[in-house]
Amino acid sequence: QKEVEQNSGPLSVPEGAIASLNCTYSDRGSQSFFWYRQYSGKSPELIMSIYSNGDKEDGRFTAQLNKASQYVSLLIRDSQPSDSATYLCAVYSGYSTLTFGKGTMLLVSP
Amino acid sequence: DAGVIQSPRHEVTEMGQEVTLRCKPISGHNSLFWYRQTMMRGLELLIYFNNNVPIDDSGMPEDRFSAKMPNASFSTLKIQPSEPRDSAVYFCASSPYSVGNEKLFFGSGTQLSVL
Numbered sequence: 069q070k071e072v073e074q075n076s077g078p079l080s081v082p083e084g085a086i087a088s089l090n091c092t093y094s095d096r097g098s099q100s101f102f103w104y105r106q107y108s109g110k111s112p113e114l115i116m117s118i119y120s121n122g123d124k125e126d127g128r129f130t131a132q133l134n135k136a137s138q139y140v141s142l143l144i145r146d147s148q149p150s151d152s153a154t155y156l157c158a159v160y161s162g163y164s165t166l167t168f169g170k171g172t173m174l175l176v177s178p
Numbered sequence: 179d180a181g182v183i184q185s186p187r188h189e190v191t192e193m194g195q196e197v198t199l200r201c202k203p204i205s206g207h208n209s210l211f212w213y214r215q216t217m218m219r220g221l222e223l224l225i226y227f228n229n230n231v232p233i234d235d236s237g238m239p240e241d242r243f244s245a246k247m248p249n250a251s252f253s254t255l256k257i258q259p260s261e262p263r264d265s266a267v268y269f270c271a272s273s274p275y276s277v278g279n280e281k282l283f284f285g286s287g288t289q290l291s292v293l
Contacts, residue, residue: 166282
């Protein structure tokens with residue numbers, strides 16, 4: 069059973085702070101890792117992907133991957149109220165499709 | 179591009195009734211997915227098609243659920259008979275990739291309520 073675990077939150081941060089979202093996965097053979105953002109009442113949308121150990125930066129977002137620890141994280145710098153959403157971690161293990169975590173709700177207060 | 183189109187947006191029905199959800203994927207995408215999302219279980223894959231062929235239906239809860247993809251531009255998910263525990267948001271997603279599923283494009287979802 070492939071599992072992707074996330075803290076459900078909510079994670080509350082003040083505007084301008086760094087938000088750190090974490091995810092662990094059970095399948096050591098996992099190959100690809102993704103972060104999706106889902107606003108309330110909307111559908112998920114892909115914001116980051118990472119495939120190798122280390123950091124990957126895209127604007128205010130940084131994805132971090134540590135395969136030895138089976139851990140992936142998303143950092144959001146200079147958090148804005150518009151970043152308030154649920155962030156879904158998704159993992160591809162080569163078994164046809166993605167496994168999603170249940171998501172972490174992020175609340176950014178002005 | 180209009181994106182992935184799902185209909186209806188909302189469906190309210192009574193227990194025992196048949197429900198049909200519809201999806202039009204993005205043109206040119208090889209893969210189509212049906213997901214169900216609830217607070218308790220999160221986003222669960224129901225079935226995955228590649229080039230109109232069902233590849234993985236291990237997530238289909240039981241025989242009451244069926245899905246078809248008669249051509250590259252249309253898919254349906256049918257529940258017959260529906261039960262209150264089927265109440266959820268059902269998402270259809272498509273991808274231009276056949277393997278790896280690097281990027282899923284989700285439709286707006288169908289909010290299903292079974293009374």
